[in-house]
Amino acid sequence: MNINSTLISGYQALNDLGYLLQDKRAALLVTDKNIAVIPAVQSVIEQVCGKVASLKMIDNVPPEPRAQDVEAIVASLGGKSFDLVIGIGGGSVLDVAKLLSVLCIGGAPDLTALLAGEKPQKRITSLLIPTTAGTGSEATPNAILAIPERETKVGIISPVMLPDYVALVPELTVSMPASIASSTGIDALCHLIECFTSVAANPVSDNYALMGLKKLFANLEIAVARPDNLAARLEMLWASYYGGAAITHAGTHLVHAMSYPLGGKYHIPHGVANAILLAPCMRFIRPAAVAKFAQAYDLVPDAITSLSDEEKSHALVEYFSALVQRLKLPASLEALGIGREHLPYLVEAALDVQRLMKNVPTQVGADDVRHLYLTLFQTQDC
Structure with missing residues (x-):
């Protein structure tokens, strides 16, 4: 397209x-x-x-x-x-x-x-x-x-x-509150890393994803902390644009499929829902995306490039988790008023988003989705 x-x-x-x-x-x-x-x-x-x-x-x-x-x-x-x-x-x-x-x-x-x-x-x-x-x-x-x-x-x-x-x-973009700059920035990050690891990924979407990830890793926290930094704000606009272009050529998968019910039923802001799901979902798909995770990790500021690809893939997941915490975004569903009794609905609704679930780079079933949602109840708000 x-x-x-x-x-x-x-x-x-x-x-x-x-x-x-x-x-x-x-x-x-x-x-x-x-x-x-x-x-x-x-x-x-x-x-x-x-x-x-x-x-x-x-x-x-x-x-x-x-x-x-x-x-x-x-x-x-x-x-x-x-x-x-x-x-x-x-x-x-x-x-x-x-x-x-x-x-x-x-x-x-x-x-x-x-x-x-x-x-x-x-x-x-x-x-x-x-x-x-x-x-x-x-x-x-x-x-x-x-x-x-x-x-x-x-x-x-x-x-x-x-x-x-x-x-x-x-x-x-300078009037965005820090919380909105953080959550929308994580939304862009999800677009980029999901498209990069999607089964529909291709050289065109990979190029967009890598250009966007490099800009986002270098500028997201600066843009949040210093809204008057127009250079960082412009780089984030480009990172977001590249994320959209990657979607157009590939498509998101697990994070977005699981966040849809959180927005549709509970009206959780989209970027916040994605932030909660980012690290758990990336940890789940990591074994199927080691090489690409390693490639993405090399773009992180102060990345330890001497690590093996396997080590880099783990380090990228931990970077995602720490980034969400540094941005002071919610880390559990309890923090958003959603209890465990909602698990059956969440699992069924997420699996129903087949347009995105078909892009997940590994097999994912109801038990997997249920376990991933459960980790969001076990995590405490930072």
Whole structure:
């Protein structure tokens, strides 16, 4: 699957959007209320208002959008036509913007049809601008929606949803609280290491994964501790983008499959759920991915390169565990109010995410998933 997006990157890279807007008449801008007030976002809005005849702004995208949320947004637009969709925000906002780029066009399948597997054939011109460095949504053909009646999340996937333009602008990420920078950064890490070890991994996805891992290992903790470090923030945006590109060419597996029920039923933030699962899941798949774990470990700052591949693979898992602790992210499900009585549901729901489970590089069954969830109850919050 080719990614043909034009990339715009760097500090103040959005200061002049005239060349993107010169032939546009009606724009739809998708964001949320917290993002809309950021000065740099206000500047984008002012530019769009000055160049297009009509601007409609949707600023109420929820953190974990449901299918009915998207349907309500479509209904509120009343069939109005647009020739540009701009998404500015985290992964949820960008996913909704991608969906609107294919739903708000004449003759498009509706959301029910997309959820049933029908594929869109065309989209409105789209520009995606991430304000967090984690989901990589701007580089994936996926849009993830919560389905409350099934207590899970589902992905709508089509290369048509890949955007025309992507802007990676570090000043838009400096307002992220440390907890969000940490959890979204771990989300990007999960994308990179899962795609690197997926059974669907290939030279293209491996290149993206290795470039992203190198940037993430070197910059995540700096970006969290020093939000005004624009160089580190930009490197994290690129790490996140590479994670999304790796997803597009390979796919995630065990961490994401097991985190979906935590988000779908218990509304645990996606990056937090992934952080809890990262080290246990990587420890489980390690024997099947020793060489790749060793390759990834060599990118860790101060890596001991004289170790054997087997030793490096163990060291990488321990690095993941220590990183989550240093970032002060939760380390147990009890800390999030989820008790052991929920185990049967969690196991069944995770195994149901076959789209991702089929990418795990080793055999995984119900007993394995149950044991992995159990380790999250045995771990104490750091």
